[in-house]
Amino acid sequence: MQASGEMSGEGLPASFQSWPSVKELAPIGDRKADSAPLTVQEVFGARTVTAGKVTLRRLAGRLDQACTGAVWGADLADALTEAGCSQAVRGLYATADGVYVAQYTLFNLADVAAAESLAKSLASLYRGAWVQPLESPRAKFGAYSEGNAYVLGHYLGVAWIGRADGAEPGEKDDFIMLGLAVRETEKAVFRRVVKVAGVPSDPAQPAGPADTAQPAEEPPSDPGASPTVSAPAASTSAQPSVPAAR
Template sequence: MSEMGYVDAEERERKPSRRRRPARGSNRNLLIIGGAAVVVLIVVVVIAMVTMGGGDDKKGQAAAAARVTPKVYVNTPANSLVNKLNERSKDKRPLNKSEVFGDDAKSVSHGNYHFTLVGSQLSDCASVTWGQELQNDLRKYGCTQVARGAYVSQDKKYLGQFVAMNLEQLQGAEQVVRDLDPNSKAGFVSPLAAQGAENFGSGFSAAYSQSFGHYVVISWVERAGGAQPQTMNELLDASIAIERADDFVWERLVLAGG
């Protein structure tokens, strides 16, 4: 566990996707299985972070919406099951919006968390990210596309953002995952504003990231309104639902002969 209360990546080694792997909840539940002591420590750190992270400068709604970061950020080592996607040269076709946010991604669920896609966008990398260091690395490592989808839970209690970044190779994807850690102060990706999710990220949120070959995938969630959750398990389970939009990666792996 890092200084900010993030769980070490080794504790969260994920398993393959729905079509190629067993139940997806088991990977992140390693955060919970670690025992009551770990959960208590996370809650204590979360409370401290919320207390310290209160009101920075208020430069207007637009700037605040564009430059927000999660209060909790967890990254996991690159998924070795998709090694055939480590180089974009073997996966040349650009992403398209209907591929990433097709029928399977319009409604995503995990346990009691059910989300509906309310907006999606495929953009260049510079226009939807901020932070000089992050943007320098995105250029250096050949980022060509960022796909973003905004989700609202059916009960309107949770919001989610799914992000996929298309880089040239695994090395660059791993560097971007490190850059996205708020501790690095390198920058972050701006959430997609959509109906019902206009102010995403302005309160307490958690983001979970991982490299899948030359792609970076982020599942970013919060309670509607940004309130602090009673336990991190809430956002953990919600994030697993949002992560189900990563099926395009596994389809790409099949096409690459994986």
């Protein structure tokens, strides 16, 4: 499903797309089978995430037990309540040169049907409601950004990417790899499949190198935010492939 934004600016993406869950995530299609709560360390413990030539450094992480605190807009808050949202965990990233910014939000919902419904609702809601950006002096979303949602069993992942200066992407801006880099955090979800099903999962491979997340180092705490240092610069547009679990 796809939609184009009628308004854009700080806090709102200019475009939005979403994709349904994949069969490999069926074991966690209901929160009853995957009841352990999320933590910032589990999802955003890796200090860096990489796809292709794009490397992002974690700048902040936050866990909200009240999902409505992670978004703005009454309609989106109501939709999260209807979806049975119990947690929202966010991670903010940027490239070392500060040119690109990305944030990933993972919502813990009742079941896959609730996640699918919320993704469909976001196709219209994003024009006037969205996730709250985490604050950092080294990363801020500008006038132009892109949003993408991925149904991951009973979770909904929302990737938000853009240039820090708010400019639209040009020929040298690889937003595909930028989106794939921040989606490396989805490996936490696939590790849960392994834990629940007791067998290795084998999701579709993303474009570009796999297994690029680095070991955890100075992880952020729940529910606060934690800064990190900069990393090598990267040039950087998002697609619906799914990171492999290891």
